[in-house]
Amino acid sequence: MAEYVLHCMAQSGHSYKAALMLELCGADWTPKWVDFFNGETRTEEYRKTVNEMGEVPVLNHNGKLLTQSAVIMDYLFEKFGKFGWENEDQRREVLRWTIFDNQKVSGLIGPLRFMRTLAKTGETEVTKFLDGRSKSALAIMDKHFDGNAFAVGAKPTIADFSLCSYLYYDGELGFDVGAYPNVTTWLARIKSLPGWKHPYDLMPGHPLPDAK
Amino acid sequence: MAEYVLHCMAQSGHSYKAALMLELCGADWTPKWVDFFNGETRTEEYRKTVNEMGEVPVLNHNGKLLTQSAVIMDYLFEKFGKFGWENEDQRREVLRWTIFDNQKVSGLIGPLRFMRTLAKTGETEVTKFLDGRSKSALAIMDKHFDGNAFAVGAKPTIADFSLCSYLYYDGELGFDVGAYPNVTTWLARIKSLPGWKHPYDLMPGHPLPDAK
Known part of the structure; x- marks a missing residue:
């Protein structure tokens, strides 16, 4: 085993x-x-x-x-x-982005993708709500990745794995991740890690x- | 200052x-x-x-x-x-409940209370969605507090302060926290801390x- x-x-x-x-x-x-x-x-x-x-x-x-x-x-x-941290400040930065992800990225894009692609609810007031909030979060990420190769510091960490997860289900989200160019480049960066x-x-x- | x-x-x-x-x-x-x-x-x-x-x-x-x-x-x-931890296992337990809170308790009850009491949207498909999910999370907490005085271990921690926060805005949530008896007892327990x-x-x- x-x-x-x-x-x-x-x-x-x-x-x-x-x-x-x-x-x-x-x-x-x-x-x-x-x-x-x-x-x-x-x-x-x-x-x-x-x-x-x-x-x-x-x-x-x-x-x-x-x-x-x-x-x-x-x-x-x-x-x-x-994929962790080198000091306490970095550990807290990783925590910051991981919490942000769980609340506002995965926490919203997860249910949105579920409704659109798995439960197939069609577009509703709820998908509209989740869509709007997801896009606000993606805009914040896109600004962050303008100049930052990864979420925290110069190397990939737990925070990146948290933030990126639902975004690889492209074609299932009901919006175009390509509309966020810095997020797109960052996703490609993670994708190129050996073993991805x-x-x-x-x-x-x-x-x-x-x-x- | x-x-x-x-x-x-x-x-x-x-x-x-x-x-x-x-x-x-x-x-x-x-x-x-x-x-x-x-x-x-x-x-x-x-x-x-x-x-x-x-x-x-x-x-x-x-x-x-x-x-x-x-x-x-x-x-x-x-x-x-x-209000922290004594070892790495406890630190992770605190993290576990804090993430759960940010995603499923504060992360949902926060917007729900905002819509109902501050934006005054009235009852919509979105409040119905948030209400249902909030109550699922509260039921999980209620089960946990059946036998556990606090979220992690025998003393109040960061995890309790995270989970309890929106629940003290009673009368503004649009549902009755009293329907969750163990949650109610636990909220009273935190309320009795000196300086609360x-x-x-x-x-x-x-x-x-x-x-x-």
């Missing part, structure tokens, strides 16, 4: 953050598919034994369970010494079976 | 997290009112000189600017040694002047 087991599924950008970091660290890891679309994360069983927050990803390392992508990546930095893979090549569960 | 200056306003739950921690740490601090409702955080000036993310709170400590409530509280733990104050007694800008 692999040393690290990641409970995840291909469609989850939050899972992708952890999967990408495991891959780029060269970890001995394997994904364990979670049947999110049939409600596995909402069961009593899952909430009792895997994650009380009812979410993916969850990392199992020798029986120790870690949840929240930011926590998993923090743990992996401790283990592998890669698309979420659908890193985690199981794609494509979805046809809806019943 | 006070040692710590917090850019904030009374209506911001995110600001309250930092303000509450400053107060409970006994810091020499003062709030600096931000005219959010007239667009101050959206100006070029604010984004260039105060916070590129266009948000409150921002902490100024001897000219050093820190943004994101989680980052500010992390910094204050370094300075005061209170309501957001409106800790930060300036309340009540709002009448809308023009």
Whole structure:
């Protein structure tokens, strides 16, 4: 059995953050598919034994369970010494962008992409709300990447893996990431890291079976 | 001048997290009112000189600017040694709940309360969406506080200040926090900490002047 087991599924950008970091660290890891679309994360069983927050990803390392992508990546930095910080100021900068991502980037683009591409709700007041807020966040990122190669400092960190995740599901978001040129260049920069893979090549569960 | 200056306003739950921690740490601090409702955080000036993310709170400590409530509280733990963690596992548990809060509690209840009470949009598809998701998060918290006095360990931490913030604006949320009995007991527990104050007694800008 692999040393690290990641409970995840291909469609989850939050899972992708952890999967990408495991891959780029060269970890001995394997994904364990979670049947999110049939409600596995909402069961009593899952909430009792895997994650009380009812979410993916969850990392199992020798029986120790870690949840929240930011926590998993923090743990992996401790283990592998890669993609983290060099001092306390940098650690807080990474935290700053990771929180911003969870609240305003992945936290909004995730549900937006879900509605548009997976639940297929069509355009509604809710997609309009999420679309507007997502674009405000992307504009802030685009300004930041004008002159900054990565989110924090001169090297890729946990903050980049957090921010980039849903943006690689291009064609599923319902807006054009290319409208943000500095974000686009930064995404290409991460993509060129040795070992980079698309979420659908890193985690199981794609494509979805046809809806019943 | 006070040692710590917090850019904030009374209506911001995110600001309250930092303000509450400053107060409970006994810091020499003062709030600096931000005219959010007239667009101050959206100006070029604010984004260039105060916070590129266009948000409150921002902490100024001897000219050093820190943004994101989680980052500010992390910094204050370094300075005061209170409300933090005792080891790396606890630090990650605090991070786990803080991320959960920013994405699913404050991150959703904040905009919901804004729409219902400040922008007065009335009930819409968007408030319905935010209401449903907020209540799912509260149910997860309610289960957690069944048997746990605080979010992490036996003492109040940064994670509690993060999770509780918007819930003290009772009467402004459009739902009854009392429907979550363990959350209610936990809120009373934090309220009983020596020095606790309501957001409106800790930060300036309340009540709002009448809308023009």
